[in-house]
Amino acid sequence: MFITHVYFWSVAMAMWNPDQFTVESFAAHPVVYELKENDQMKIVTIEPGRTMELKRASILAPLILLRDYTNDRTAERYVNGAFYERHLYENASLKASLLVKPQRRGHYHIVGLINSTHYIKPLRNQMDFMGRTRHVILEIPSSTGHICHNTINARSLLGEIFGFPRVKKQSGAHIIEASIISDYSHTKSLEMNSLDPLEYVMTYMHRVSLDFHQLKPSIKIMLTGYQTTLEENVEYVNFTSSGVLAAMETVVKLKNYVARTKSHRKADLVVLITACTIVATELKNTVMLGIACNNGICTEDKGILVKDAGARNSGVRTTTHEMAHTLGADHDGVGNSASCAADDGYIMTPIDAGKKRDEFSVCTKKVIATHLRKRRAPCLRRLTSRHISPLLPRAIVPFLEEK
Missing domain, CATH: 3.40.390.10 (Collagenase (Catalytic Domain))
Structure with a gap:
């Protein structure tokens, strides 16, 4: 498994280029590789030539308060932050922030921001012949604006x-x-x-x-x-x-x-x-x-x-x-x-x-x-x-x- 890890590290460093995304959207069947020697990291191949290394990330407090608000009442509950963020991963250099969620038979659903320009989400009822869920990669909308001279x-x-x-x-x-x-x-x-x-x-x-x-x-x-x-x-x-x-x-x-x-x-x-x-x-x-x-x-x-x-x-x-x-x-x-x-x-x-x-x-x-x-x-x-x-x-x- 160590050899596999070195191989995919090389691919990630040599082949991933976030600027390759030149279209607004496209479909892919990502593959996730787990590293036995380091359970805090994963290798994700979006498609051939687009592979990146991810590491575990954290954003939630140990206890996070969830609230559902209405004018009449607010429902509140505290939840375990570590549990809810257990599938959160990042690639800081690519600005990737992703949930990599395990599914049946060793497959995964990936959702979140894949880099600075695109995000990814699974199409839950669409799979290929290998059972991998089809995902769509979409461009993050951008707005042009003008300068405000007032404060x-x-x-x-x-x-x-x-x-x-x-x-x-x-x-x-x-x-x-x-x-x-x-x-x-x-x-x-x-x-x-x-x-x-x-x-x-x-x-x-x-x-x-x-x-x-x-x-x-x-x-x-x-x-x-x-x-x-x-x-x-x-x-x-x-x-x-x-x-x-x-x-x-x-x-x-x-x-x-x-x-x-x-x-x-x-x-x-x-x-x-x-x-x-x-x-x-x-x-x-x-x-x-x-x-x-x-x-x-x-x-x-x-x-x-x-x-x-x-x-x-x-x-x-x-x-x-x-x-x-x-x-x-x-x-x-x-x-x-x-x-x-x-x-x-x-x-x-x-x-x-x-x-x-x-x-x-x-x-x-x-x-x-x-x-x-x-x-x-x-x-x-x-x-x-x-x-x-x-x-x-x-x-x-x-x-x-x-x-």
Whole structure:
């Protein structure tokens, strides 16, 4: 088995090229090879010439709180994070975040992001003559956008005191404890696509976490809670008269909801994911991809709003972008990142069409490194840390999409 391992390592290094995907979608019958000498790794051949090595990954807290929300009641339950993420694997260099789930007779279902441009899912009732499930590889939708020259100032009106620190995180590690909410449109989108909500959010947020590994010091994400929404009109969203989400108004409602909800209040960051169109009413209903509060992490302005259309992982880049805003980063070309041109196309360009959209610019890396040295950063080095939000203005930074 050792010889087989060496052989496939060579294939993975020599033959895999993520840029080979030049079509929007294609079908394949992946083969998974297990390594007896290392049960933390697998070799996956998508098709001849496309082989990669995967290693076990982690994104969930040891205990994760699952919530199903309605206006009348919220069902809650804690589950074992290690059990639910036991099939989660990654290839950090390819930005792959995958669930590799064993099936009968040694076959597998693979679901998640296969690289920066494509995702994979099984077609459960279609098999080849060998019993291997047919999978489809699809391009992640991308939106082109335009620069927003406006920022909307927000001010924290009160401080929050969380519980005393209980557990220190790993020495030197910065871990963002994130609580995720799928609004009604996103919850229904997952349901209509026959996707397990927690599994989808696991691969989605782990892919976001891989983007933050490039920072020094690196940042990891740990999901402490996930909430689905079973009614459309709930207390943490705000619709316009035309039935689309009002960005700023929704962020304000989300902030108030988080302040009243203990599980979200304990998190460093709360991410509200929607499949709805998001608009900035104060900017003549400009369509947006997301919105976040600058320097908002670990404060009462920790809530961010992002669009993930059709449960196709289209919101991954937006989530990374908005999270970087909460860590103090401005758009490239302005503010503390003025010396890095927006046209260079890094993650913090204010459009979703950059040539280097999986990389942070030098400016962003420096800004976030500086932020991590500030007094707020200890909240990212402790679990359920104590923090008092200062009465300081912060900018709401929108991420825009063309209509």
